[in-house]
Amino acid sequence: MSIAVSLSNEFRNSLEPMTQSPIKIVIYEDNPDLRESLSVLLRGSIGFELIGAFVNCEQVAKQIIELKPDVVLMDIDMPVANGLKGLKIIKQIAPKVNVVMFTVFEDNENIFEAICSGAVGYLLKRTPPFRLLEAIQDAHNGGAPMTSSIARKVLQMLPAQQRITESNDYKLTERETEILNLLVKGNSYKMIADKCGISIDTVRSHIKKIYDKLHVHSQTEAVAKAIHERIV
Incomplete structure (x- = not known):
């Protein structure tokens, strides 16, 4: 590098x-x-x-x-x-x-x-x-x-789960789905805030709600679950 x-x-x-x-x-x-x-x-x-x-x-x-x-x-x-x-x-x-x-x-x-x-x-x-x-x-x-x-x-390291899950099964809002998609693509909180036109505190608030709805406790788990279950 x-x-x-x-x-x-x-x-x-x-x-x-x-x-x-x-x-x-x-x-x-x-x-x-x-x-x-x-x-x-x-x-x-x-x-x-x-x-x-x-x-x-x-x-x-x-x-x-x-x-x-x-x-x-x-x-x-x-x-x-x-x-x-x-x-x-x-x-x-x-x-x-x-x-x-x-x-x-x-x-x-x-x-x-x-x-x-x-x-x-x-x-x-x-x-x-x-x-x-x-x-x-x-x-x-x-x-x-x-x-x-x-x-x-x-995602290859996670236990086998149902692989296809629609995002609305988790009742994610359109904004939450957008932010989750940006997380999966490797964007930081600052980059998400810039792309969505919102503050970093608002990004953190959305991400907390995403964690709650997906029943996860970290960004790693959220990204892995989103990819594994094709949520985004």
Whole structure:
């Protein structure tokens, strides 16, 4: 993945305004060029604070306890101690830390293990820089950012259910169906708000109602169910 050294003012200004403290981020990535590019991107972006960047997860417990990050951006294939091992350790010692996998692997085995071990997001390294920043923000705000191709694979891991369900069986409104469709396509809350001409708070309100109607508790479950049952 090629990360731009800095974001344009247009990209920076289009991010959701940060009214709270910057999101504290730790990176685990063994590729030195990519690690440096990610570091430059985060240091140069308003609302984000890079507090650590490491080559592997050998000292992950000590680092997480000392640094107390909000979000961890985690590679999988690293020497000595890989990202899946690091993820499991983080969820044991600091379960509230949001771990987003950032990897080239898109096989079911790695996806399944990461999700079952507590990852809140799964992004491929071809993710554009602007989308990566939005994904980190989404994870911090309770979302479950995923590359769209990964979201589709998630449905393969769910128990077999009735595959064809009309959206009106769940009594989704036209707006809720529209927003669910945008979620399935990988749009962030900010992007949905822009496309629908509504505020981010209104998007969150609609998504909460969607969760209630679909009987799910997360964005990952909602997207997987929407695809699996062909709701959108």
